[in-house]
Amino acid sequence: MRKPTFTAWLGLAIIAVYLLVLIAGPWLAPFGQEEIIGSPFGDPEPGHLFGFDQNGRDMLSRLLFGGQMSIGVSLSAVLISFSVGIPLGFLAAIRGGWFDTILSRFVDTIMCVPVLISALVVLQALGSSLPVLILTIALLDSTRVFRLSRVLAQGVNALEFAEVARLRGEGGFWLIRKEILPNVAGPLVAEFGLRFCFTFLFVAGLSFLGLGVQPPFADWGGMVKDNQQAIVYGLYAPLYPAAAIAILTVGVNLVVDWMLAGRAAPQGDNR
Amino acid sequence: MTDPILRIRDLVVSAPDGRRLTDGINVDLAPGEVLGLIGESGAGKSTIGLAALGYGRGGCTITGGTVQVASRQIIPGSRQDREQVRGARVAYVAQSAAAAFNPAQRLGDQMIETALYHGAMTRPEAIAWRDELIRVLQLPNPETFPDRYPHQVSGGQLQRAMIAMAMACRPDILVLDEPTTALDVTTQIEVLVLLRGLIRRYGTAALYITHDLAVVAQISDRIMVLRHGTLVEEGTAQAILESPQQDYTRRLVAERSAHDRLVKTRELGPQILSVDQLQVHYGQSQALFDVSLTLCRGETLAIVGESGSGKSTLARAIAGLPPQSQGTMRFDCAALPANYRARSRDMLRRIQLVYQLPDVALNPRQTVAEVLGRPLQFYFGLKGKALTEGIAALLTDVGLPVDFASRLPGSLSGGQKQRICVARALAAKPDLIICDEVTSALDPLVAEEVLQLLARLQQEHHLAYLFITHDLGVVRRIADRTLVMQKGKVVEQGPTEQIFTPPWTGYTGELIASVPEMRRDWLDDVLARRTPV
Numbered sequence: 001m002r003k004p005t006f007t008a009w010l011g012l013a014i015i016a017v018y019l020l021v022l023i024a025g026p027w028l029a030p031f032g033q034e035e036i037i038g039s040p041f042g043d044p045e046p047g048h049l050f051g052f053d054q055n056g057r058d059m060l061s062r063l064l065f066g067g068q069m070s071i072g073v074s075l076s077a078v079l080i081s082f083s084v085g086i087p088l089g090f091l092a093a094i095r096g097g098w099f100d101t102i103l104s105r106f107v108d109t110i111m112c113v114p115v116l117i118s119a120l121v122v123l124q125a126l127g128s129s130l131p132v133l134i135l136t137i138a139l140l141d142s143t144r145v146f147r148l149s150r151v152l153a154q155g156v157n158a159l160e161f162a163e164v165a166r167l168r169g170e171g172g173f174w175l176i177r178k179e180i181l182p183n184v185a186g187p188l189v190a191e192f193g194l195r196f197c198f199t200f201l202f203v204a205g206l207s208f209l210g211l212g213v214q215p216p217f218a219d220w221g222g223m224v225k226d227n228q229q230a231i232v233y234g235l236y237a238p239l240y241p242a243a244a245i246a247i248l249t250v251g252v253n254l255v256v257d258w259m260l261a262g263r264a265a266p267q268g269d270n271r
Numbered sequence: 272m273t274d275p276i277l278r279i280r281d282l283v284v285s286a287p288d289g290r291r292l293t294d295g296i297n298v299d300l301a302p303g304e305v306l307g308l309i310g311e312s313g314a315g316k317s318t319i320g321l322a323a324l325g326y327g328r329g330g331c332t333i334t335g336g337t338v339q340v341a342s343r344q345i346i347p348g349s350r351q352d353r354e355q356v357r358g359a360r361v362a363y364v365a366q367s368a369a370a371a372f373n374p375a376q377r378l379g380d381q382m383i384e385t386a387l388y389h390g391a392m393t394r395p396e397a398i399a400w401r402d403e404l405i406r407v408l409q410l411p412n413p414e415t416f417p418d419r420y421p422h423q424v425s426g427g428q429l430q431r432a433m434i435a436m437a438m439a440c441r442p443d444i445l446v447l448d449e450p451t452t453a454l455d456v457t458t459q460i461e462v463l464v465l466l467r468g469l470i471r472r473y474g475t476a477a478l479y480i481t482h483d484l485a486v487v488a489q490i491s492d493r494i495m496v497l498r499h500g501t502l503v504e505e506g507t508a509q510a511i512l513e514s515p516q517q518d519y520t521r522r523l524v525a526e527r528s529a530h531d532r533l534v535k536t537r538e539l540g541p542q543i544l545s546v547d548q549l550q551v552h553y554g555q556s557q558a559l560f561d562v563s564l565t566l567c568r569g570e571t572l573a574i575v576g577e578s579g580s581g582k583s584t585l586a587r588a589i590a591g592l593p594p595q596s597q598g599t600m601r602f603d604c605a606a607l608p609a610n611y612r613a614r615s616r617d618m619l620r621r622i623q624l625v626y627q628l629p630d631v632a633l634n635p636r637q638t639v640a641e642v643l644g645r646p647l648q649f650y651f652g653l654k655g656k657a658l659t660e661g662i663a664a665l666l667t668d669v670g671l672p673v674d675f676a677s678r679l680p681g682s683l684s685g686g687q688k689q690r691i692c693v694a695r696a697l698a699a700k701p702d703l704i705i706c707d708e709v710t711s712a713l714d715p716l717v718a719e720e721v722l723q724l725l726a727r728l729q730q731e732h733h734l735a736y737l738f739i740t741h742d743l744g745v746v747r748r749i750a751d752r753t754l755v756m757q758k759g760k761v762v763e764q765g766p767t768e769q770i771f772t773p774p775w776t777g778y779t780g781e782l783i784a785s786v787p788e789m790r791r792d793w794l795d796d797v798l799a800r801r802t803p804v
Contacts, residue, residue: 160632164695167590167624168649169616182636 008258014251021067029061033218041230066218074200080138085145090176093153107143115140123211152184193256197249275299276443283335284318292318293500303474307491311714315500316480320446324361325353358385362437366449368429372421379417385439404435408465427458445477455577456785485787489794496520526715533726533748540568549598558584560760571736573750581759586705586739620650623696627708629688633680640676646698665694686717705737743786755779
């Protein structure tokens with residue numbers, strides 16, 4: 001891996017701050033997320049750095065609570081989608097045959113419906129509780145992880161060192177763990193970063209539509225939605241959660257860019 | 272000497288990491304002269320060829336020296352100067368014709384593109400010149416050839432089409448970068464003959480880049496021998512071949528003309544492998560037709576043929592890889608299942624495969640110790656100290672230092688990687704090693720060392736080798752018996768000496784006669800023999 005560039009350091013710093021919010025957000029918050037202590041859309045004042053939201057709750061506290069919720073939901077959704085998608089993708093690649101065909105066609109079927117539509121249908125039908133929300137996003141997303149890991153594994157599996165291992169009599173687990181995984185880890189980690197961003201925006205979008213995290217719990221997407229009328233009066237309220245989403249997305253992408261650039265550096269042909 | 276058409280002085284080309292690929296090279300090329308650039312990979316020969324166009328490949332930059340084409344300086348010089356020279360005065364012919372053509376455009380259009388781009392000719396002139404070149408290069412059906420797409424013609428024809436494309440502007444200089452290396456020997460002759468005819472007919476000067484001294488001897492007037500980016504020796508082709516001055520050149524010449532057998536006498540053990548009426552299909556097409564062979568312990572059987580002859584398919588079928596094959600195979604008196612999945616672990620252990628490209632045969636993320644340790648652990652359950660000792664013994668066996676165990680393949684040279692592959696096969700204590708073009712991707716002197724290693728190991732471990740190759744020189748040196756294949760069928764088989772002893776007949780004869788020899792008049796001899804006047 002290359003040495004981190006300046007932008008990569010910037011991205012890593014941003015991610016570190018957000019991780020802090022994920023772990024300790026509620027403890028850092030000066031007020032509770034449901035406490036009404038000011039006037040609706042009240043201006044910033046000492047002790048209330050970002051002012052108040054549409055119900056007169058402390059904006060900074062809700063941002064810190066919402067951060068834990070938003071990041072937590074996205075992170076667990078992405079973790080689940082990768083732990084489902086990668087093993088199935090690798091197995092499909094090395095087994096091939098009917099196993100691959102059935103899984104791949106199933107995934108194709110799911111993928112031809114836009115994710116937002118599928119998610120809306122499922123969440124409407126089952127109701128938007130936190131576990132349902134996370135699982136729905138995770139399983140829908142795992143189709144893309146499946147595709148990527150399948151095609152990466154197929155590429156490595158066709159190489160001769162994988163053939164040597166098969167001819168030695170190695171089982172599928174060894175093939176995956178020793179021959180394939182180390183050679184595709186880079187692209188998968190990069191994909192993890194990207195998918196996290198997408199999921200994060202997706203959760204924000206669902207909350208905006210009222211199907212994500214339910215009130216009174218704070219989350220950044222929902223906060224943008226709840227505070228949207230403030231824009232009409234020229235107030236900053238919805239911009240704080242929006243900025244929180246934007247900065248995290250930029251930070252993750254800076255790190256992913258650095259990782260991908262390291263992979264794409266010229267390997268040097270016949271030198 | 273007349274004014275050189277190409278004059279390169281003190282050329283320094285640097286890689287992105289600052290390494291010097293060439294260091295102070297001087298080249299003078301007279302009009303109509305052919306200069307051969309010889310060397311192994313990393314010698315800087317392609318780099319010099321591209322520098323003649325004022326170009327550095329893959330992030331390499333020309334950091335020092337001057338390049339003049341027809342008294343016009345392009346390095347150092349402006350971008351416009353270089354663009355006017357490229358394609359028009361100096362043209363480049365690459366090794367892989369398939370990669371040089373746009374697969375979605377007709378050949379004819381691509382062949383006149385340069386001339387039109389440089390405004391050197393009007394379209395009718397360019398077309399007339401192209402059609403003349405097509406006839407000179409004896410491409411089939413000259414009337415319809417320009418209408419074809421690259422995938423519709425053979426490799427040799429495509430290579431000739433690329434030469435015609437390079438000639439589009441009637442350049443003064445052709446840079447030929449391994450133009451025949453990717454071709455079969457019989458096709459190589461055609462291209463060589465036509466290329467030589469073309470250069471003589473139009474008085475074009477050429478830089479001929481290759482690693483094959485025998486090929487360059489046929490076509491060039493002078494030869495420059497390069498190594499690690501510096502000049503080793505320069506002289507007329509005659510002088511280099513007949514009285515090389517430097518030790519490195521002498522070794523190159525000697526290697527190419529070596530015909531003595533590496534193993535003199537051998538006692539053969541009992542029969543270990545027999546293949547009877549083997550057929551392999553890939554979907555609808557049949558790749559092998561009724562191939563039968565036998566192999567004894569301690570014996571080397573060479574499978575020879577050109578690309579598409581089915582020799583690699585045969586190797587893979589014996590290893591149990593193709594999805595469908597029919598016929599019977601027996602290994603050490605037991606039936607050998609057609610699919611490797613149906614074979615016992617012990618059967619898998621006793622047949623090992625060594626591949627052509629060590630780069631993809633070794634997992635780039637595993638250290639040498641992991642690569643060699645796994646078979647020891649997997650088949651023999653070695654652990655701890657016994658495992659470390661086993662790995663050290665294997666490394667010593669293939670002539671590598673023991674401390675290589677902690678290295679990753681990326682830090683090894685091509686020859687060292689191939690030795691690791693051989694060691695990995697040995698680790699299983701096999702009875703049969705299938706060698707699939709194991710020396711083809713290596714430089715001549717390195718290949719020679721690997722061959723000697725294989726010959727020594729065979730004696731020490733009493734191994735049977737199935738040696739797949741297109742290189743008849745190698746066959747002659749290592750094989751007891753030879754099996755010649757063409758289009759999936761066996762056309763001849765017998766003891767190697769018998770096959771190589773004249774009079775040669777049929778396809779085998781054509782193959783043997785097509786291997787370039789280390790003398791200047793070889794090509795003329797072949798031509799004279801072929802067209803009896």
